Amino acid sequence: MKDFKGKTAVITGAASGIGYALAEKFANEGMNIVLADIEQDALDIAVKKISDIGVESCGINIDVMHKDSVDHLFNESVKAFSKIHILCNNAGVASTVVADGIWELDEKDWDWVLGVNFYGTLYGIQSFVPHMINHKEEGHVLNTISLAGILPGEAIYGVSKHAALALSESLWQGLKNIKSNIGASVLCPGFVNTNIIESNRNRPDHLSSSNKTNFILKKLASSVLKRGKEPNEIADTTFDAIKQNHFYILPHTSYDDMIKERFSRILSRTEPQSADMQEILKGTLMGNKGEW
Numbered sequence: 001m002k003d004f005k006g007k008t009a010v011i012t013g014a015a016s017g018i019g020y021a022l023a024e025k026f027a028n029e030g031m032n033i034v035l036a037d038i039e040q041d042a043l044d045i046a047v048k049k050i051s052d053i054g055v056e057s058c059g060i061n062i063d064v065m066h067k068d069s070v071d072h073l074f075n076e077s078v079k080a081f082s083k084i085h086i087l088c089n090n091a092g093v094a095s096t097v098v099a100d101g102i103w104e105l106d107e108k109d110w111d112w113v114l115g116v117n118f119y120g121t122l123y124g125i126q127s128f129v130p131h132m133i134n135h136k137e138e139g140h141v142l143n144t145i146s147l148a149g150i151l152p153g154e155a156i157y158g159v160s161k162h163a164a165l166a167l168s169e170s171l172w173q174g175l176k177n178i179k180s181n182i183g184a185s186v187l188c189p190g191f192v193n194t195n196i197i198e199s200n201r202n203r204p205d206h207l208s209s210s211n212k213t214n215f216i217l218k219k220l221a222s223s224v225l226k227r228g229k230e231p232n233e234i235a236d237t238t239f240d241a242i243k244q245n246h247f248y249i250l251p252h253t254s255y256d257d258m259i260k261e262r263f264s265r266i267l268s269r270t271e272p273q274s275a276d277m278q279e280i281l282k283g284t285l286m287g288n289k290g291e292w
C-alpha cells in the first residue's frame with residue numbers, strides 16, 4: 001500500500017499496547033481511525049488521544065470472539081467512513097495458568113484463547129475482506145501473530161498463534177489468486193512492553209479457568225515484557241513493512257537462531273527443540289537481552 005492519507009484503518013485491540021501504537025502511527029500518517037476494543041474505559045481514553053492528533057476517529061466496543069460483534073464493527077465502520085483500507089486483526093490474549101501438560105488445561109482455557117486469537121482474526125477477515133476487495137482501492141490486512149506462532153511451545157497461546165499464522169498464509173494466497181490489490185502481513189514480535197500479561201482483565205466470567213494462575217511465570221513474564229521493545233517501535237517497523245508489502249514482519253532479530261533450529265530439526269526428522277517458557281524467561285532475564 002502506498003497512499004495512506006485520508007484512507008481508513010480499523011484496528012481491534014486498539015485501546016492498549018501494540019494496537020494503540022498502530023492507531024497512533026496511522027493517525028500521524030493522516031488516516032481516519034476506527035478503534036475497536038472490549039475495554040470501554042481504555043477505549044474512550046485512546047479515542048480522545050487519537051482525535052487530538054487531528055484525524056477523524058471513532059471507538060466501537062466489541063468482543064472479537066463473536067462474529068456478530070465483528071459484523072457490527074464492520075457495519076459501523078462503513079457507516080462512518082464508507083471504505084475501509086487497512087484492517088488490523090490485533091486483539092489478543094495470553095493465559096498464565098499452571099499446567100505440566102496441555103492435557104491438563106480445561107475447555108474454557110481453549111475456548112477463550114482460541115476464541116480471541118484465532119476466531120477473532122478469522123471473523124475480521126470474513127467481515128471485512130469481501131468489502132475491501134469489492135471497492136477496488138488498495139488496502140492491507142495486518143494480523144498480529146507472535147514469534148509464538150513460529151516457534152514451538154507456549155501451549156494454547158502457541159496453538160492459537162500457529163493457527164492464525166496458517167490462516168494468514170492462506171489469506172495471502174487467496175488474495176494473490178484473484179490478483180487483488182489488497183496486501184497481507186503477519187506481525188510476529190518477541191516481547192513488547194504492553195499489558196498482555198494482564199489479559200485476564202478481559203476474560204469473560206463464564207470462561208473462568210479451573211486451573212490456577214502460575215504466579216512465578218506471570219512475574220517472570222512481566223519483568224521480561226517491561227524490557228521488551230516499545231509498542232511505537234513495533235508500529236514504525238510494521239508501517240514500513242506494509243508500505244513495502246512484506247508479508248512476514250519480525251521486528252526482533254535475536255530469535256533468528258531459534259527459528260533456524262526449528263526448521264533444521266523438522267528437516268532432520270528428529271524431535272523439536274525444548275521450549276519451556278519458564279526457562280526461556282529466566283534465560284532472557286539473566287542474559288539481559290534488551291532486544292527481547
Ligand SMILES: NC(=O)c1ccc[n+]([C@@H]2O[C@H](COP(=O)([O-])OP(=O)(O)OC[C@H]3O[C@@H](n4cnc5c(N)ncnc54)[C@H](O)[C@@H]3O)[C@@H](O)[C@H]2O)c1
Nearest residue numbers: 013016017018038039063064091092146191192194195196
Ligand atoms: N506484548 C507482547 O510481548 C506480544 C508479543 C507478540 C505478540 N503479541 C500480540 O500483540 C497483540 C496485542 O497485544 P498487546 O501485547 O498489545 O496486549 P494488550 O493487552 O496491551 O492489548 C490487547 C488489547 O486487546 C483487547 N482485547 C482483549 N480481548 C478482546 C476481545 N475479546 N475483543 C476485543 N478486544 C479485546 C484488550 O482490551 C487490549 O486493549 C496480541 O494479539 C498479542 O498476542 C504481543
